[in-house]
Amino acid sequence: MAGKTTMTRGFAGAVQTRADYDALQAKASRARLLDRAAGLIAGRFGSDLAQAEARLHRLASERGEDPAATAAALLETAGLTGTASAPPPGLLDPAYYLRQEPGPAVVLAGTRWERGAVASAEPVERQDVAELADDLLGQLSARVGAAAVVIMAVQPDGSVQALGTAGTPARFAGAWQRPPDHVNTAVRDCVRFGREVWLPDLETARRRYTLIGDPEDLWPSRLWIPVRRHHPDGEVVAAIGVMWDRPEPFDAATRRTTRAQVAEAGARLLDRLAGRQESPGSWTLAAQTVLDMLPGAFAVLAPVRDRADRIVDYRIEAASPEAQDSTGRRSQEMVGMRVLDAYPAAADTPLWDAYAQVLADGVPRVVGPFLYSDTGERLPPEARLSVRVHRWGTALLARWVVHDELEFQAERLAYTERLGSLGWGEWDLAGGSAAWSDNVYQILERARTAGPASLDELTALVLPEDVAILELGLANLAEHRRIDVTFRVGLPGGVKWLRTVGEAVVDTDGVPVKIYGIVQDVTAAEQARRQLNDLRADLTERRRALVAEQRVTARLQEMILPLPEGQVTLPGLAAAVRYQPAQAAARVGGDWFDLRALPDGHTLVAIGDMAGHGLAAAAAMTKVRNALVGLTAATGDPAELLGYLNRLLCDDPDSPTGTALIGRYDPDSGRFRWATAGHPAPVSLGADGEALLLDARTGPLLGAFAGAEYETAEVTLEPGDTVLLYTDGLVETRDTDIVTSMRALADALAGRPDVALPVLLRDLEPVTTDDDTCAVAIRRLPRRTGT
Numbered sequence: 001m002a003g004k005t006t007m008t009r010g011f012a013g014a015v016q017t018r019a020d021y022d023a024l025q026a027k028a029s030r031a032r033l034l035d036r037a038a039g040l041i042a043g044r045f046g047s048d049l050a051q052a053e054a055r056l057h058r059l060a061s062e063r064g065e066d067p068a069a070t071a072a073a074l075l076e077t078a079g080l081t082g083t084a085s086a087p088p089p090g091l092l093d094p095a096y097y098l099r100q101e102p103g104p105a106v107v108l109a110g111t112r113w114e115r116g117a118v119a120s121a122e123p124v125e126r127q128d129v130a131e132l133a134d135d136l137l138g139q140l141s142a143r144v145g146a147a148a149v150v151i152m153a154v155q156p157d158g159s160v161q162a163l164g165t166a167g168t169p170a171r172f173a174g175a176w177q178r179p180p181d182h183v184n185t186a187v188r189d190c191v192r193f194g195r196e197v198w199l200p201d202l203e204t205a206r207r208r209y210t211l212i213g214d215p216e217d218l219w220p221s222r223l224w225i226p227v228r229r230h231h232p233d234g235e236v237v238a239a240i241g242v243m244w245d246r247p248e249p250f251d252a253a254t255r256r257t258t259r260a261q262v263a264e265a266g267a268r269l270l271d272r273l274a275g276r277q278e279s280p281g282s283w284t285l286a287a288q289t290v291l292d293m294l295p296g297a298f299a300v301l302a303p304v305r306d307r308a309d310r311i312v313d314y315r316i317e318a319a320s321p322e323a324q325d326s327t328g329r330r331s332q333e334m335v336g337m338r339v340l341d342a343y344p345a346a347a348d349t350p351l352w353d354a355y356a357q358v359l360a361d362g363v364p365r366v367v368g369p370f371l372y373s374d375t376g377e378r379l380p381p382e383a384r385l386s387v388r389v390h391r392w393g394t395a396l397l398a399r400w401v402v403h404d405e406l407e408f409q410a411e412r413l414a415y416t417e418r419l420g421s422l423g424w425g426e427w428d429l430a431g432g433s434a435a436w437s438d439n440v441y442q443i444l445e446r447a448r449t450a451g452p453a454s455l456d457e458l459t460a461l462v463l464p465e466d467v468a469i470l471e472l473g474l475a476n477l478a479e480h481r482r483i484d485v486t487f488r489v490g491l492p493g494g495v496k497w498l499r500t501v502g503e504a505v506v507d508t509d510g511v512p513v514k515i516y517g518i519v520q521d522v523t524a525a526e527q528a529r530r531q532l533n534d535l536r537a538d539l540t541e542r543r544r545a546l547v548a549e550q551r552v553t554a555r556l557q558e559m560i561l562p563l564p565e566g567q568v569t570l571p572g573l574a575a576a577v578r579y580q581p582a583q584a585a586a587r588v589g590g591d592w593f594d595l596r597a598l599p600d601g602h603t604l605v606a607i608g609d610m611a612g613h614g615l616a617a618a619a620a621m622t623k624v625r626n627a628l629v630g631l632t633a634a635t636g637d638p639a640e641l642l643g644y645l646n647r648l649l650c651d652d653p654d655s656p657t658g659t660a661l662i663g664r665y666d667p668d669s670g671r672f673r674w675a676t677a678g679h680p681a682p683v684s685l686g687a688d689g690e691a692l693l694l695d696a697r698t699g700p701l702l703g704a705f706a707g708a709e710y711e712t713a714e715v716t717l718e719p720g721d722t723v724l725l726y727t728d729g730l731v732e733t734r735d736t737d738i739v740t741s742m743r744a745l746a747d748a749l750a751g752r753p754d755v756a757l758p759v760l761l762r763d764l765e766p767v768t769t770d771d772d773t774c775a776v777a778i779r780r781l782p783r784r785t786g787t
Contacts, residue, residue, distance in 0.1 A: 030068050037071030074285065128272045129164030136265040137166040140242055143261070144254045147245035148219065150212070151269065153238045154191050158393035160239065167243070169218075176212045183210050190224035190239045197224045200250045212241070219243035221250070223258065227266040229309065238269055287392070288318040297323040299334065301396040303359065311356060314339040317395065324402070345372065354389050355396060362391045369403055414438065422520035427455060430513045443498070443521045445491045455515075461489040477504045478512060486522060497526035549614055561592055561625070567757050570595065570603045572667025573778045576757035580766060580773045582613070582729075589772035590617030590658065591727045592625050596632075601667065604632055607776050608660035608679065608702075609727040620656050624649070624702070628662070638662040638675035639710040642699065646677065646710075649703030657703040661725055665717075670780055672723060673714040677702045680728055680738070683746050687720030691750035693742055694723075717780040720753060722760075729773035730766050 034056065041052040060070035133149045140146035148167030152160040161178045179185050186197045186209045199205035202220045213219055227238040240262050248254065287300045301314040315338055319331040329342070339346055346352055354365045368386035384403040389396055403411075414437075417423050423439035434452035441448050444461070453461075455474075462470050466487035473485040482503045488495050502517030567576050575595050582589060590610025598604055606628060610620040624645055631644050641662050649655040661682065663674035674682070678701040685691045699710035717723065724745075731741035745764070752760060757777045766773040 033068055033071045037074045041074070129269065130166070131164075132265055132268055132272070133164035133166040136240070136242075136261060139261050140258060141167075143257050145244060145246070145248070146242050146258075148241075148243040150241040150243070151238060151265075152187055152191075152241070153273070154236060155393070158192075160187055160191055163238075179212065184208075185210055185212060186222070187212065187224050187239050187241060190226050191236045194226050194228065194236045196226070198250055198255075199223065200248055202247070213243075219245060221246070221248035223250070225259065225262045225266075227269055229270065237273060238266070240265060240269075284317045287395075291318050291320040291323075294320045295322060296320065296399060297325075297401065298397065298399050299323055300392060301339065301355070301398055303395070304338065311359070313341075314355065314396065316342075325400075343372070351387055351389075354387075358389045358391050358396060359394075364388065364390045420520065421522075421524075422518055425452065425517050425519060427452075427515045427517075428513070429515065440519055443496070443519060444489070445493055458489075461491065463488045463490055463495070473500065473502075477502060477515060480504060480506060480510070480512075486526070495523075496521055497523045552615065561621070564595070568595070569781075570597050570778075571601055571665075572670075572781055573603055573665060574757060574781055575605075575776065575778045576761055577777075578758075578761040578764070578773075578775045580729075582770055582772050589613045589729075590621040590656070591729070591772040591774035592621045593725075593774055593776050594625060594628060595776065596629075598632060598636070598664075600636070602636065603665040603667070603778075604628075605663040605665060605672075605674075605725065605776060605778055606660065607725040607727065607774060608658055609729075609772075609774070610658035611656040613772075617656065620649075620658065623655070624658065624660070636664055637712065638664055638673055639699075639712045642675050642677045642702070642710040643708070646700075646702045646704075646708050647706060650706040655703055657701045659728070660702055663723075663725070665778065670717045671714055672717055672778075673712050675699065675710045675712045677708075677710060678704075680726060680731060680742060683724040683726075683742070683749060684715065685722040685724065685749045685753055687718060687753050689751045689753045691746040693746055719780050719782040722749075722753065722757070722777060722779040724749065724775060724777050726764075726775040727773060729768060729771035730764060730775060732771075733768055 034053070037056055038052040041055050056071060056074075057067050060067040129151055133151050137146060137149040140149070146167075149165065150162060150168065151164040153163045155161050155178075159178060162176065179187065186199060186205070189195070189209075190197050199208075200221050202217060205211055205222070211217075211219075211222075221244040222241060224239050224241045226236045227240060228234040229237050242258060242262065284300070291298050291300065298320040299316050300318040302317045303311045304313040304315055306312050316334050316336065319334050321331050323331045323334060325334060325342070327342075334342070350370070351367045354367050357363070358365055366386065366388045369384050370386075372383050372385050385400055386403065387398055387400040389398050391397075417437060417439040421439075421443065423437040423441075423443060425434065425436045425440050427434045434454065436452040438448070440446075440452075444453070446453065459467070459470060469485050469487045473483040476483045482501070484499070484501045486497060486499045488497055499520045499522045500517055501520075502515055504512035505514040505516070507513050561579070563579055564575075564577055567574055569575075577593055577595065579591065579593075590612060592608050592610070594604060594606040596604045608621075608624060610617045610624065612620075627645060627648055628641065631641050635641060635644075642660060645660065649657070659677055659679040661674055661676045661679040663672055663682075665672045676698040678698055681698070682694045683691060684694050694713070694715060697711045697713065700708040715723075726745075728738070731745055732738050733741065748764065749760070755763075757779060761775050761777055764775060
């Protein structure tokens, strides 16, 4: 029994000694765990170790857990714990402190990663990349003397993170696992600009970059080569760094060999990255840290791609504390879920399209409000949402608002009030209280802190001239009648017109106890109405003046330009005239004509058009026509007559320009001689029915410039031949070439040689009603027999 007791005591002492040893080992392991996590945080946020340790303990406090558990979780998410062949986690293993419950599985193209898996179960692709780095270093060490290889992948937030290394010291992983993005490193330039970075000289490299390494002169020469997806211009998805522990000048052979080996390794890396589902890296920790500081509902969505690099879904990587979706899920319930798993009705919607568009062009977009409806145990029948989406690196930052129906109705009412410049108000006459909508304060330029104005205060704002209008409205309210009145109020910003529609609520005795009303700012409409009335008055006055001017002008025109009725006979000629004024009241123009037998037995045929309309044009027409009468006594040559008229207008700076055609007919020979000043060519209609434009050299406009010269043309008329003279109102339009219109006029006359001249003129339709039209037709009469 005594021996047994001694053995028992010895065993107990051994156990105590072992327990003490385990305690010391646990303490050391815990310290290493905390130090590694602090190093990760320091490297990610660019802080010193003291700040990183404080951040770690603050994060653990917020999560309500031991700092060791938080440290283990951080190291696991950064891929810095365990190996695939590690034994099950013990008390001192960081994986022990990770949550062991299984998370939602992410399955994509044959790859499975179990969210929430223990730290010792490192993703297979990270092991593959480490093996790839070892293989590449073995090749480059033997061929070009390389000392280390680092493979870094581009993260969704645009930063880089080491996936595999070979030949690097242990301290490298803690310090440079994820280089801070604000630090100017060579690998950052490599992935950002998609170019190779060769640094053969340590001093030159130090001047350009912060060098990766501990210490930084660990590798005197180094290079970084980008790895692109699919093709030479594809997206940069990774960078491969090769380091030398001696100066390396990088001659052509070294560059060629290194590029070839890195290219082969890059292709193998793409095979391992193709179709894989990225586990959340340390970038999600940064994203969550940012979102933890934001009010409202935010989430970071990482695109999920298939082997063809097509986006097939999005994964929620981080969510703000206030985030809650339409199903009632809160922040941490949402993290890790796929969008289509949680919200299947989101596919093929404007929101889904917006996600892809924002990723493609980086332009933020707002979708909604829109109705989202789905089926499921946790889903309500429908929810009204608005979503704003921004690009965040290669991921998305989404902010959403779930609209309450009453809130939405209130928002819609507010929009209606703003668009209609109106608001509502109510006054409790019994209790003395009042309530206004927000827009009434805007309309009446009153601070909300002052509260609604009483009816007496409102009455005091009304302009004295309009007080009677308001008093009449209040009297009608007292008589239980609905009112609709408009009056003016004086406000700090000026006078406003207010339209008020209201009605009263009465008690059982018929006494008003409450007033409901709508107030609308109709200042703009009232000002527009007044301006319209002023414009109408002005137009009425202008119309009176125009009618008077037309009356005077028409009377003057009748006096100076009497129109012959029907067909008239002149020496050897039959003639007819048609004059048609413009339709507009003030468009009486300067068209004129002259038909007169001359003392020598010849006949003067003239037509013209003075520029402009109204009294000025009529006066100029009179001046030219009267001058022509006197000038025919001095000369009978049409060209000379035009020359005299031109000098007459040029000598008067106030005279307008004009066109004219002056002709002279000899009844004995049948010759018709004429000259033109900017006037349309006459049309000849033969006795055989053929119509054509007479060729004539036109001269400058009358009054255009002094010294103008004109030429005379002539044609011999046979009995029955007709000549038509006309002004431009018969042929000129803005849309048609005038020569084309003149040819169309000739075609209209063709085949009608026997039609009476008044009828022939009557059938000619002017191409425009905006201008006066004058036409003169002459026809050679048959020779008399026996004379």
